[in-house]
Amino acid sequence: MSSPEVPEWIDNELREIRAAGLFRSRRTFHPLADGRCLLEGRELINFSSNDYLNLSHDERVIAAAAAALPEMGVGTRASALVSGRTEWHAQLENRLAQFERTDEAILFPSGYAANLGIISAFANQEDTIFCDRLNHASLIDGCRLSGARLRVYRHDQLEKLKRELEKTSGDGKKIIVTDSVFSMDGSLAPLVSLCDLAEEFNATVMLDEAHATGVWGGSGRGLAEELGVEERVTVRIGTLSKAVGTMGGFVAGPCALIDWLWNRVRTQIYSTALPPSICAAACKALEIIQSEPDRRRLLHEQSTFLRRELQQRPSISVPPSSGPIIPIILKDPELTMKMAADLQESGFLVGAIRPPTVPQGTSRLRVSITCAHQRDDLKRFLKALDRSLARNVESR
Numbered sequence: 001m002s003s004p005e006v007p008e009w010i011d012n013e014l015r016e017i018r019a020a021g022l023f024r025s026r027r028t029f030h031p032l033a034d035g036r037c038l039l040e041g042r043e044l045i046n047f048s049s050n051d052y053l054n055l056s057h058d059e060r061v062i063a064a065a066a067a068a069l070p071e072m073g074v075g076t077r078a079s080a081l082v083s084g085r086t087e088w089h090a091q092l093e094n095r096l097a098q099f100e101r102t103d104e105a106i107l108f109p110s111g112y113a114a115n116l117g118i119i120s121a122f123a124n125q126e127d128t129i130f131c132d133r134l135n136h137a138s139l140i141d142g143c144r145l146s147g148a149r150l151r152v153y154r155h156d157q158l159e160k161l162k163r164e165l166e167k168t169s170g171d172g173k174k175i176i177v178t179d180s181v182f183s184m185d186g187s188l189a190p191l192v193s194l195c196d197l198a199e200e201f202n203a204t205v206m207l208d209e210a211h212a213t214g215v216w217g218g219s220g221r222g223l224a225e226e227l228g229v230e231e232r233v234t235v236r237i238g239t240l241s242k243a244v245g246t247m248g249g250f251v252a253g254p255c256a257l258i259d260w261l262w263n264r265v266r267t268q269i270y271s272t273a274l275p276p277s278i279c280a281a282a283c284k285a286l287e288i289i290q291s292e293p294d295r296r297r298l299l300h301e302q303s304t305f306l307r308r309e310l311q312q313r314p315s316i317s318v319p320p321s322s323g324p325i326i327p328i329i330l331k332d333p334e335l336t337m338k339m340a341a342d343l344q345e346s347g348f349l350v351g352a353i354r355p356p357t358v359p360q361g362t363s364r365l366r367v368s369i370t371c372a373h374q375r376d377d378l379k380r381f382l383k384a385l386d387r388s389l390a391r392n393v394e395s396r
């Protein structure tokens with residue numbers, strides 16, 4: 001082996017990360033069907049996935065990807081505008097437009113790439129972006145890259161956003177950027193109020209439906225559908241990597257917006273297009289989301305059951321909200337790691353989320369469930385959690 005010497009500052013930073021109890025180690029994970037996984041040789045219930053509708057392992061979705069592979073090959077060979085847009089890409093764009101009831105849709109290599117590219121194309125130094133403090137990293141990075149003035153607000157204190165909007169004058173655009181569902185909290189954006197404010201102050205709303213597509217709305221189009229504001233949101237971004245069970249970002253919208261995105265968004269223009277097999281899989285997954293609404297209904301039933309049960313436990317804090325992302329706030333990062341290890345020992349994989357992903361003092365277990373999880377899985381999880389709480393919290 002001939003490895004280069006690692007600069008001293010890297011060693012120093014690693015030491016600091018470890019000393020703060022924030023070192024992130026990696027492990028190999030093996031997914032199984034129906035919300036389960038193998039980790040270190042043991043089968044666990046997987047409460048750490050975003051595969052809300054259990055589509056990533058669906059036989060029909062897998063068959064669609066497999067059928068496209070021999071004909072189209074594995075890689076895509078070029079970016080979409082050069083020669084990477086196959087009939088499978090066109091078909092997925094059409095299906096997305098049909099699903100979202102818009103004129104057209106455009107694909108991106110990932111949701112992250114979509115956000116980074118779209119915001120930095122949309123805004124510049126003359127503009128002001130109003131950014132929720134809990135927005136996903138990809139939105140924040142897009143805001144930073146745009147060079148626009150940033151005003152950070154909290155969606156539970158919209159008077160402050162209103163004051164900031166009032167204070168902002170000049171010719172620049174005003175853009176309100178928000179997640180639909182905040183990924184570490186599970187809380188929902190107050191979209192009606194945000195759209196009202198945007199109209200009052202001549203701002204545009206840019207919405208990231210990553211955790212909402214397939215989960216919210218009567219037809220699964222997301223939180224904008226649920227709250228009846230689809231026509232008031234200027235840019236609606238989604239990902240195919242969560243409830244759709246595949247990979248890739250997208251925007252669905254009017255022709256002129258989609259044409260503009262094709263011409264301006266660098267993460268789309270300068271990155272290789274999604275694999276055609278993934279596009280074939282996503283087409284099938286969207287078809288299933290449309291034809292099997294019971295998946296969504298079941299997911300919400302199970303989420304409501306688990307959240308209510310957790311909220312009855314006095315030693316933990318579970319913020320009010322709804323939907324499949326349920327945080328259990330424990331505050332202390334070491335306690336969070338310890339309880340995640342206990343739960344793993346009991347057969348459950350849950351996310352242990354620490355700073356800098358969440359603010360200091362709000363370390364948490366993040367439980368996310370899918371429609372494949374049974375009521376019995378949830379009940380056994382509650383028992384395991386109670387045992388771990390008794391050992392680590394209530395005995396202190």
Ligand SMILES: *Cc1c(COP(=O)(O)O)cnc(C)c1O
Binds near residue numbers: 113138179183210248
């Ligand atoms: C997961 C997520 C993304 C990133 O999407 P990928 O397709 O995984 O890159 C973007 N925004 C939000 C709010 C997310 O939760």
